Amino acid sequence: xxxxxxxxxxxxxxxxxxxxxxxxxxxxxxxxxxxxxxxxxxxxxxxxxxxxxxxxxxxxxxxxxxxxxxxxxxxxxxxxxxxxxxxxxxxxxxxxxxxxxxxxxxxxxxxxxx
Amino acid sequence: xxxxxxxxxxxxxxxxxxxxxxxxxxxxxxxxxxxxxxxxxxxxxxxxxxxxxxxxxxxxxxxxxxxxxxxxxxxxxxxxxxxxxxxxxxxxxxxxxxxxxxxxxxxxxxxxx
Numbered sequence: 561x562x563x564x565x566x567x568x569x570x571x572x573x574x575x576x577x578x579x580x581x582x583x584x585x586x587x588x589x590x591x592x593x594x595x596x597x598x599x600x601x602x603x604x605x606x607x608x609x610x611x612x613x614x615x616x617x618x619x620x621x622x623x624x625x626x627x628x629x630x631x632x633x634x635x636x637x638x639x640x641x642x643x644x645x646x647x648x649x650x651x652x653x654x655x656x657x658x659x660x661x662x663x664x665x666x667x668x669x670x671x672x673x674x
Numbered sequence: 675x676x677x678x679x680x681x682x683x684x685x686x687x688x689x690x691x692x693x694x695x696x697x698x699x700x701x702x703x704x705x706x707x708x709x710x711x712x713x714x715x716x717x718x719x720x721x722x723x724x725x726x727x728x729x730x731x732x733x734x735x736x737x738x739x740x741x742x743x744x745x746x747x748x749x750x751x752x753x754x755x756x757x758x759x760x761x762x763x764x765x766x767x768x769x770x771x772x773x774x775x776x777x778x779x780x781x782x783x784x785x786x787x
Contacts (some may be wrong), residue, residue, distance in 0.1 A: 591772050591773070592772040592773055594772075594775060594776070596775075602780075603764065603778035603779060603780055603781060604717070604764075604766075604776075604778050605778075606775025606776060606777070609773065609774060609775050611773060649716060649717065651717075653771075653772025653773075654772075660705050660722060660724045660771035660772060661707065661719060661722045661730075661732060661771075661772065662707075662719075662772050662776065663719060663733065664709070664716045664717040664718070664719075665716055666714065666715055666716035667716050
């Protein structure tokens with residue numbers, strides 16, 4: 561059983577503040593780590609896919625880092641805005657199973673206070 | 675470009691009934707997956723496929739069947755619906771599997787009474 565854990569479960573942040581949250585995954589048989597943004601009443605949308613230890617990805621005010629040796633990834637949001645309110649999911653892709661499946665964590669629910 | 679299309683959007687079933695949730699993508703993606711979403715549990719993988727004619731089980735496959743006769747379609751069958759299968763179901767597809775991001779459909783909300 562693959563264990564993908566995200567913390568915290570929920571987060572309330574003041575508009576303009578920066579924040580970050582964590583995804584922990586098995587460090588063995590690593591193939592890929594995904595981050596998705598999921599707004600209420602919509603479908604998850606891919607933010608980043610990372611495959612190499614030390615990878616850093618950035619999209620606007622959102623960035624992510626990856627440490628495959630210790631099995632964690634951080635997602636950072638700089639200067640939070642109300643439109644950043646969403647659930648952020650990470651997903652781990654193991655090397656086996658034809659490198660095709662990804663297993664999701666339960667998400668971090670982010671709320672931005674105006 | 676429609677992306678990933680799921681039908682129906684909503685469905686109510688009686689215990690013991692069977693039905694098929696449809697999923698179609700027009701992006702020529704080889705990889706497709708079905709997930710269910712339950713409160714506090716994120717997305718759990720039911721079945722996945724790496725191409726036409728090839729399927730495999732995910733984390734929670736019991737009570738569900740899939741087939742992949744074409745690249746475009748990946749239907750999910752509930753054999754005998756149970757209240758525990760009340761959930762929101764998402765279909766997703768990807769060009770490169772785990773090395774690329776998945777594109778999700780809009781979901782099917784299923785209630786089993």
